[in-house]
Every structure is written in structure tokens, then in C-alpha cells.
Amino acid sequence: KNEVEQSPQNLTAQEGEFITINCSYSVGISALHWLQQHPGGGIVSLFMLSSGKKKHGRLIATINIQEKHSSLHITASHPRDSAVYICAVGNAGGTSYGKLTFGQGTILTVHP
Amino acid sequence: NAGVTQTPKFQVLKTGQSMTLQCAQDMNHEYMSWYRQDPGMGLRLIHYSVGAGITDQGEVPNGYNVSRSTTEDFPLRLLSAAPSQTSVYFCASSYSSGGDYGYTFGSGTRLTVV
Numbered sequence: 001k002n003e004v005e006q007s008p009q010n011l012t013a014q015e016g017e018f019i020t021i022n023c024s025y026s027v028g029i030s031a032l033h034w035l036q037q038h039p040g041g042g043i044v045s046l047f048m049l050s051s052g053k054k055k056h057g058r059l060i061a062t063i064n065i066q067e068k069h070s071s072l073h074i075t076a077s078h079p080r081d082s083a084v085y086i087c088a089v090g091n092a093g094g095t096s097y098g099k100l101t102f103g104q105g106t107i108l109t110v111h112p
Numbered sequence: 113n114a115g116v117t118q119t120p121k122f123q124v125l126k127t128g129q130s131m132t133l134q135c136a137q138d139m140n141h142e143y144m145s146w147y148r149q150d151p152g153m154g155l156r157l158i159h160y161s162v163g164a165g166i167t168d169q170g171e172v173p174n175g176y177n178v179s180r181s182t183t184e185d186f187p188l189r190l191l192s193a194a195p196s197q198t199s200v201y202f203c204a205s206s207y208s209s210g211g212d213y214g215y216t217f218g219s220g221t222r223l224t225v226v
Binding site for chain 2: 035042043044048075086088103105
């Protein structure tokens with residue numbers, strides 16, 4: 001069993017729809033990251049969460065430490081949101097900032 | 113522009129050749145790391161460094177060496193390239209400040225070993 005699991009693996013939506021991507025983890029963590037990767041592109045950090053909720057524009061990320069679960073929501077989705085969304089966790093304890101464990105990624109396609 | 117610079121962007125090697133993937137950051141971040149990304153496997157940690165002169169192995173270190181002589185640079189060396197090392201490689205730097213920390217990734221190096 002992977003330490004970090006995302007669902008769904010693939011997600012197709014129509015423009016304007018509300019989207020949710022889920023991430024569950026099985027290890028103690030210091031923080032959880034949501035990353036975005038466009039096809040053939042680099043990786044961009046969207047959020048870092050250690051508790052609660054963060055919002056940036058149309059993106060909202062939440063984390064429940066007790067349940068070891070995080071969600072990434074996209075409101076009013078747009079075709080430019082089409083990308084791979086990756087959940088990653090930094091392991092608890094010590095100098096964990098240099099190392100992450102990643103989920104497999106969720107491929108999101110938003111159609112006009 | 114400030115950030116993480118990886119070179120080269122593309123490389124083709126023959127089996128058995130050696131090469132170095134370069135990674136440099138100008139943000140004075142303490143922490144740097146190398147990952148490889150393979151279809152169906154996600155990103156996996158190869159090596160990481162918590163500061164100049166300090167490195168450690170990640171999940172898939174075999175066949176790779178690293179060193180960190182300066183804060184800015186963290187090169188990844190392939191000792192004897194194998195087809196199994198065909199992948200996309202990402203370097204990242206990270207910082208910690210007041211309980212918060214963030215990551216910046218390079219644009220990646222696409223390596224093909226034939």
C-alpha cells in the first residue's frame with residue numbers, strides 16, 4: 001500500500017463544474033503539499049498545509065490531520081486548470097523539509 | 113529570475129556513459145533534493161541535502177551520486193547510465209521559516225538512455 005494515495009486517478013469535467021481531488025496518507029507528516037504539473041511542464045507548488053484550510057483564487061485546500069486526509073477543490077473550473085495535480089507529504093520529525101513522498105497524481109481534464 | 117535552474121533540459125545517453133545533471137538555486141535555500149518521475153510511479157526521491165556538505169539517500173539512490181559543496185549547487189551524477197534510468201528528473205529547493213516551508217522545482221531534465 002502506497003503511503004500517499006490520491007483519488008480519482010483521472011477526472012474529466014465540464015467548464016464551470018466544482019472539482020474535488022482527494023489525498024489520503026498513512027504516515028505521520030509535518031505538512032502536506034498540493035502541486036500542479038501541466039503537460040510537458042514543470043511542477044508548481046500550490047499549497048502547503050499543516051492544518052485547517054487555505055484558499056488561493058478558485059483553489060481551496062483542506063486537511064484533516066486526525067483522519068489523515070486532504071482535499072483540493074477547484075471552483076468554477078476552466079480548461080486552463082487541465083493538469084496533473086499531485087499530493088505530497090513531508091515526513092514528520094527531523095529535517096524533513098528536503099524530502100517528500102508523492103501520490104500518483106490526478107489527471108484533470110476540463111472541457112469547454 | 114530567481115528560482116531553480118536545471119541543465120540540460122534534454123539528454124540522450126548510451127548505456128554505460130556517465131553524466132552530471134546540474135541544479136542551481138539562487139534563493140539561499142538550505143534544502144535541495146532530486147526526484148525522478150516515471151509513468152505510473154509518480155515522483156520518487158533519489159537524494160537530498162539539508163545543507164552544504166550534508167547529503168543523504170532517498171527512496172531510489174542506486175546508480176546516482178550527489179555532492180553539495182555550496183548552498184547554491186546540487187549536481188546529480190549518473191555513474192554508468194542504464195536504460196532503467198530513462199526518466200524525467202526534477203531538482204527542488206526548499207526553505208523553512210517560522211514553521212512554514214515551501215518548495216520550488218526546476219523545469220526538469222528529460223533523460224533517455226539507449
